Amino acid sequence: MSQELMFYATAFLITVCSVMVVTNRNPVVSAIYLVGDLFLLAAVFASLDAHFVAAIQVLVYAGAIVVLFMFVIMLLNLGPEGKAHLRIPAPELAVLVLTIIGFTTIGTLLLTGQAPGVGGEWSPEAIQTNGGNTFTIAMVLFTKFIWPFEISSILILLAVIAAIVIAKKDKKQVVHD
Amino acid sequence: MGLDELLALLKTDTAIEIIAAVIKILVVLVVCLQVPPVMVWIERRAPAMMQRRKGPNRVGIFQWRLYGLIQSLADTVKLVFKQEVVPRGANKVAYHLAPIFGVFTALLIACAIPFGNDLVIFGQKIGLSVVRLDVGFLFILAISSLAVYTVTLAGWSSNSKYALLGSLRASAQMISYEIPLGMSLVPIVVIFGTLDLNQIVVSQGAYPWAWGVVRAPVSFLLFLICMFAETNRAPFDLAEGESELVAGFHTEYNSAKFAAFFLGEYVSMFVLSCLASTIFFGGWQAPFIPYDTLVKLVGGYNWIAAIIGFTVLILKASFFMWVYVWVRWTLPRFRYDQLMGLGWKFMLPVGLVNLLVTALVMAALEFH
Numbered sequence: 082m083s084q085e086l087m088f089y090a091t092a093f094l095i096t097v098c099s100v101m102v103v104t105n106r107n108p109v110v111s112a113i114y115l116v117g118d119l120f121l122l123a124a125v126f127a128s129l130d131a132h133f134v135a136a137i138q139v140l141v142y143a144g145a146i147v148v149l150f151m152f153v154i155m156l157l158n159l160g161p162e163g164k165a166h167l168r169i170p171a172p173e174l175a176v177l178v179l180t181i182i183g184f185t186t187i188g189t190l191l192l193t194g195q196a197p198g199v200g201g202e203w204s205p206e207a208i209q210t211n212g213g214n215t216f217t218i219a220m221v222l223f224t225k226f227i228w229p230f231e232i233s234s235i236l237i238l239l240a241v242i243a244a245i246v247i248a249k250k251d252k253k254q255v256v257h258d
Numbered sequence: 259m260g261l262d263e264l265l266a267l268l269k270t271d272t273a274i275e276i277i278a279a280v281i282k283i284l285v286v287l288v289v290c291l292q293v294p295p296v297m298v299w300i301e302r303r304a305p306a307m308m309q310r311r312k313g314p315n316r317v318g319i320f321q322w323r324l325y326g327l328i329q330s331l332a333d334t335v336k337l338v339f340k341q342e343v344v345p346r347g348a349n350k351v352a353y354h355l356a357p358i359f360g361v362f363t364a365l366l367i368a369c370a371i372p373f374g375n376d377l378v379i380f381g382q383k384i385g386l387s388v389v390r391l392d393v394g395f396l397f398i399l400a401i402s403s404l405a406v407y408t409v410t411l412a413g414w415s416s417n418s419k420y421a422l423l424g425s426l427r428a429s430a431q432m433i434s435y436e437i438p439l440g441m442s443l444v445p446i447v448v449i450f451g452t453l454d455l456n457q458i459v460v461s462q463g464a465y466p467w468a469w470g471v472v473r474a475p476v477s478f479l480l481f482l483i484c485m486f487a488e489t490n491r492a493p494f495d496l497a498e499g500e501s502e503l504v505a506g507f508h509t510e511y512n513s514a515k516f517a518a519f520f521l522g523e524y525v526s527m528f529v530l531s532c533l534a535s536t537i538f539f540g541g542w543q544a545p546f547i548p549y550d551t552l553v554k555l556v557g558g559y560n561w562i563a564a565i566i567g568f569t570v571l572i573l574k575a576s577f578f579m580w581v582y583v584w585v586r587w588t589l590p591r592f593r594y595d596q597l598m599g600l601g602w603k604f605m606l607p608v609g610l611v612n613l614l615v616t617a618l619v620m621a622a623l624e625f626h
Contacts (some may be wrong), residue, residue, distance in 0.1 A: 148407070155426070
């Protein structure tokens with residue numbers, strides 16, 4: 082009963098934060114509300130006994146990725162005119178369509194009981210008997226999902242190299258005399 | 259409801275858990291919030307001692323001067339009563355939120371640190387940290403990575419050039435040094451085989467030759483340096499250097515919010531010191547006295563042994579706080595490019611090599 086109450090309270094706060102992310106005029110304040118969103122999402126993960134995922138969510142997503150967002154936003158330094166240029170025509174219609182699609186998908190999955198992960202092989206008791214959250218995730222990640230893991234590492238390395246190459250100043254442009 | 263029924267209700271499991279949780283929260287909160295006034299005093303008297311002068315020793319109440327301890331009280335009263343000036347054009351949400359982030363993250367880290375062994379009270383096993391997580395210090399790393407927002411939001415929201423520059427430098431410094439911080443703690447996980455902080459303390463034992471600092475010395479060194487960088491202290495305080503950027507990210511803050519920044523900084527120094535003593539110096543274990551012997555020495559009372567363990571942890575953390583003050587008043591400040599070069603070009607490779615060597619040694623030991 083108290084767990085349900087906590088979930089509903091957290092879910093309400095997540096909804097409020099998400100609405101604030103989307104409707105704020107200032108992008109940095111949107112990023113702040115995004116941090117709140119992700120932190121509350123980690124709370125939901127923790128209430129589902131997925132402590133490792135919750136900690137990693139805060140560490141990586143809220144603590145590093147959104148900081149990167151903020152740096153980029155501050156670097157771009159968009160004034161009100163800048164933001165007007167970026168306005169997509171009819172955003173409200175797009176939001177409405179996406180919301181309908183989202184609710185339909187989630188509702189269908191939940192009602193027919195076919196959501197992936199619900200009643201899967203790794204229930205909290207199974208995880209505890211297997212040696213805890215970290216151990217189970219590590220074992221599954223490095224045995225069953227080893228290929229996606231290695232390929233995503235290579236992809237990230239490619240992205241880093243690409244970023245460095247793009248950000249490097251072109252030597253020809255500097256010497257302008 | 260008569261008295262007997264009330265007592266019976268209090269002895270149920272949930273009631274004991276709730277009361278224990280409330281007591282733990284109060285104790286941790288009070289201890290953490292008492293650190294900044296003491297630190298402000300030490301911060302001014304200790305360098306005075308090192309520099310052969312006297313620090314502040316004039317403030318007194320009815321002629322009790324107490325060696326200048328009342329100066330902390332006077333400072334706090336002054337800061338609270340100052341006029342609060344919000345700069346024009348400051349972003350209201352971020353301006354008021356930034357100091358809150360600082361204090362919030364510091365106090366949240368304090369929740370995960372174990373300050374004693376598990377007690378059994380009225381048949382209920384109670385762990386002596388505010389939360390008992392099996393991913394202990396991953397939680398701490400996660401919360402300390404949220405501390406970047408304090409600095410970033412404070413400088414950006416102030417609508418001031420110096421504040422923005424200081425805050426961007428400070429946040430770049432903090433996120434750069436988060437990586438060697440985590441990298442220096444991974445060999446600890448490899449050595450101890452667990453992420454649970456209480457388990458790490460217990461498996462270190464009471465004898466100093468089995469402590470984390472002896473088992474992973476390079477990790478300890480890296481962690482110590484990153485501790486200074488993460489709290490914007492000592493040789494890494496370019497962001498708040500008085501001669502560099504006016505006052506850095508907190509230029510436009512005054513009165514209670516300025517006090518909140520300093521509260522957050524000193525509390526985060528304290529909790530990182532507690533973390534260092536927990537992982538590397540045996541935590542709540544008294545040196546050379548195993549916990550069972552200690553319990554027997556105090557006559558079998560678990561809670562007295564727990565209080566002694568708490569005191570031992572505070573003493574070890576105080577040692578690190580002294581090192582913080584000592585290093586601050588001894589070493590000159592790093593230049594910004596030296597600072598970033600140190601973090602990325604020196605500490606990250608050393609951390610990686612350390613991890614590799616630790617993993618190889620542990621694998622070799624397992625094969626025997």
